[in-house]
Amino acid sequence: MGTNEIPMSDDMSILAQPLELGSGLRSLVNRLVIQPMEGADGEADGSPGELCIRRYDRFSESGAGLLWFEAVAVRHDGRANPRQLWIHKDNLDAYKRIVERIRNLYLKENGFVPVIIMQATHSGRYSKPNKDMEPIIAYNNPLFEKDTPLGADKIISDDELKRLEEEYAAATRLAMAAGFDGIDIKACHRYLISELLSAHTRPGMYGGPLENRMRFFLNCIENARVVANADFAVTSRMNIYDGFPHPYGLAAEDDLSDPIEIIKATKFSFINITMGNPYVNPQVNRPVETAAVERMYRLTKQVKDACPGLKFISSAPTFMKGESGNLAAGAVEQGYADAVGFGRMAFAYPRFARDILAGEFDMKQTCITCGKCTELMRGSRAGCAVRDSVYTTLYKELLATR
Numbered sequence: 001m002g003t004n005e006i007p008m009s010d011d012m013s014i015l016a017q018p019l020e021l022g023s024g025l026r027s028l029v030n031r032l033v034i035q036p037m038e039g040a041d042g043e044a045d046g047s048p049g050e051l052c053i054r055r056y057d058r059f060s061e062s063g064a065g066l067l068w069f070e071a072v073a074v075r076h077d078g079r080a081n082p083r084q085l086w087i088h089k090d091n092l093d094a095y096k097r098i099v100e101r102i103r104n105l106y107l108k109e110n111g112f113v114p115v116i117i118m119q120a121t122h123s124g125r126y127s128k129p130n131k132d133m134e135p136i137i138a139y140n141n142p143l144f145e146k147d148t149p150l151g152a153d154k155i156i157s158d159d160e161l162k163r164l165e166e167e168y169a170a171a172t173r174l175a176m177a178a179g180f181d182g183i184d185i186k187a188c189h190r191y192l193i194s195e196l197l198s199a200h201t202r203p204g205m206y207g208g209p210l211e212n213r214m215r216f217f218l219n220c221i222e223n224a225r226v227v228a229n230a231d232f233a234v235t236s237r238m239n240i241y242d243g244f245p246h247p248y249g250l251a252a253e254d255d256l257s258d259p260i261e262i263i264k265a266t267k268f269s270f271i272n273i274t275m276g277n278p279y280v281n282p283q284v285n286r287p288v289e290t291a292a293v294e295r296m297y298r299l300t301k302q303v304k305d306a307c308p309g310l311k312f313i314s315s316a317p318t319f320m321k322g323e324s325g326n327l328a329a330g331a332v333e334q335g336y337a338d339a340v341g342f343g344r345m346a347f348a349y350p351r352f353a354r355d356i357l358a359g360e361f362d363m364k365q366t367c368i369t370c371g372k373c374t375e376l377m378r379g380s381r382a383g384c385a386v387r388d389s390v391y392t393t394l395y396k397e398l399l400a401t402r
Contacts, residue, residue: 005294006290006293006294006297006320006327006330007297007327007330007331007333007334007336008323008326008327008329008330009326009329009330009333009334010326010329011329011333012325012326012329012356012357012359014031014329014332014333015030015031015032015325015328015329015332015340015356015357016030016031016357017030017031017332018030018065019031019065019311019338019339020311021115021233021269021270021311022233022269022270022311023182023232023233023234023235023268023269023270024229024230024231024232024233025115025181025182025231025233026115026181028065028066028114028115028339029065029112029114030063030064030065030353030357031065031328031332031338031339031340032062032063032064032065032066032328032339032340032342032352032353032356032357033064033065033066033067033068033272033313033339033340033341033342034059034062034064034066034067034068034341034342034343034346034353035068035237035272035315035341035342035343035346036068036069036070036071036119036184036237036343037070037343037344037346037347037382038070038071038080038084038085038377038382039051039052039055039070039377039381039382039383040081040083040084040376040377040380040381040382041055041083041381041382042083042084042085042086043083044082045086045090045091046072046073046076046079046084046085046086046087046088046091047085047091047094047095048085048094048095048098049083051381051383051390052085052098053098053101054390055383056098056101056102057101057105058350059102059346059350060101060102060105060106060109060110061105061109061110061350061351061354062110062346062350062351062352062353062354063109063110063351063353063354063357064114064342064346064352064353065112065114065115065339065353066114066115066116066117066313066339066341067102067106067114067115067116067117068116068117068119068184068237068272068313068341069116069117069118069119069180070085070119071084071085071119071120071121071123071186072084072085072086072087072118072119072120072121072171072175073085073086073087073120073121073122073123073129074086074087074120074121074122074164074167074168074170074171075088075122075164075167076129077127077129077134077136078121078122078123078124078127078129078136078192079123079127079128079129080121080123080126080127080128080191081128081129081377082128082129082130082131083381084123084129087118087171087174087175087178088174089174092174092177092178095174095175095178095179095180096177096178096179099116099178099179099180100179102114102116103116103179110354115181115182116179116180116181116182117180117181117182117183117184117233117235118175118178118180118182118183118184119183119184119186119237120168120171120172120175120183120184120185120186121186121191121192122136122164122167122191122192122193123191123192124136124137124138124156124190124191124192124193124194124195125137125138125141125144125190125191125192125195126190126191126279135150135154136154136156136192137150137154137155137156137195138155138156138192138195138196138199138202138206138207139155139195139199139201139202139207140155140201141195141248142248143244143248143280144280155202156192158204158205158206161196161206161216164216165216165219165220165223166223168185168220168223168224169223169224169226169227171183171224172223172224172227172228172232172234173227175232176227176228176229176232180232181231181232181233182232182233182234182235183224183228183232183233183234183235184235184236184237184272185217185220185221185224185234185235185236186236186237187217187236187237187238187239188236188237188238188239188274189239189274189276189277189278189285190239190242190277190279190280193216193217193220194238194239194242194250196213196216196217197213197214197217197239197250197258197262198213198242198244198247198248198249198250199212199213200213200246200247200248201247210258210261210262214261214262214265217236217262217266218265218266221234221236221266233269233270234268235268235269235270235271235272236266236268236271236272237271237272237273237274238259238262238263238271238272238273238274239259239274239275239276240256240259240263240273240274240275240299240300240303241253241256241259241275241276241284241295241299242275242276242277243275243276243277243281243284244277244280244281253295253299256299256302256303256306259303260303260306260307263303263307263310264307268310269310269311270310270311270312270313270338271310271311271312271313272313272315272341273300273303273312273313273314273315273337274315274316275295275296275299275315278374282371282374285315285316286316286318286319286343286344286369286371286374287316287319287369288319288369289319290319290320292316292319293316293317293319293320293327296314296315296316297314297316297327297331297336297337300312300314300315300336300337301335301336301337304335304336304337305335311338311339312337312338312339313337313338313339313340313341314331314336314337314339314340314341315340315341315343316343317331317340317341317342317345318342318343318344318345318367318369319369321363321366321367321368321369322361322363322366324342324345324352324356324361324366325356325361327340328340328342328356344367344369344373344384345366345367347367347373347382347383347384347387347388348365348366348367348368348384348386348387348388349362349365349366349367349387351365352365352366365387367384367387368386370385370386372384372385372386372391372395373385373391375395375398376391376394376395376398379398379401380394380395380397380398381394
């Protein structure tokens with residue numbers, strides 16, 4: 001199929017092929033990935049809560065070769081909600097327990113241990129570590145702030161950014177100690193690093209020209225590499241397109257030169273690609289029409305073609321529902337990606353990967369892309385209100401409060 005069409009294939013066998021990611025990691029046993037899906041179900045101290053543990057128990061049935069663990073804040077003020085996970089020395093044992101639990105359950109259910117990457121984040125503009133929003137922004141953005149611009153005191157200073165760079169080294173040490181196989185320096189969905197990459201209007205060493213805009217990201221990557229073991233991966237889930245006009249977006253749809261240059265500068269062996277801002281234009285990264293799926297794969301392929309040798313994980317197959325496996329197979333077969341990541345599908349249908357690989361995908365379990373999981377995350381704990389009775393109850397309780 002041409003590059004202006006959604007890649008599809010009926011040959012699922014290609015998804016069962018192993019994939020070498022580099023970075024000292026063992027090979028993936030297949031090309032299917034669970035994307036980082038936040039549950040907003042951590043404890044006050046940032047440890048995984050009961051529903052979080054239950055969720056990863058369910059994910060461990062999946063058979064996906066790579067489990068990309070959800071966003072974990074590198075410090076308290078960077079939590080997107082009071083229940084977002086947050087790793088620190090005082091709760092390290094809780095992370096050791098959940099990683100070991102995932103490994104053991106995966107081995108029992110699937111006969112192998114997955115590669116597990118921890119996503120490290122600072123939520124920046126969307127920080128809400130306590131009851132109310134406490135934004136920490138890279139620059140004022142009238143597209144988001146409209147007639148009520150945030151005060152200058154909300155703009156993070158260069159000195160504070162320098163200090164924050166060190167927090168990513170600390171998070172890397174903790175992730176290694178917990179047993180993760182790698183760390184994702186999260187640079188997507190307009191959280192702090194993603195916003196800095198688009199900080200065309202910011203003065204100083206972290207804004208303006210691309211060299212400055214990517215400085216914080218590259219420094220965090222280097223800090224992580226300095227402390228990482230040889231078999232511990234440093235990578236990122238990164239936006240290549242924000243969906244906002246210049247000077248408030250990283251790149252235009254017809255000019256991906258900036259994200260390509262950034263990705264080349266990271267010197268990663270693999271990267272996880274996404275787009276958009278779930279708070280402002282969620283339809284970009286969680287498609288509600290095939291045109292958005294087509295854009296996700298078309299732009300991902302453009303960047304992949306410009307970065308030979310780098311392994312790419314693509315996003316957004318779930319909208320295709322029963323054909324999502326065909327999309328994944330087509331993307332790998334036709335060179336759009338090396339592996340394909342599923343997000344909301346994993347909430348609704350934890351065994352999706354195993355069933356896709358077996359040719360037994362069950363339409364009665366598929367995600368219907370209704371958006372209720374996002375509603376739940378904003379007001380309760382995230383999960384599938386349609387397929388999982390625990391979250392059906394939580395969703396009804398949420399509706400009753402409106």
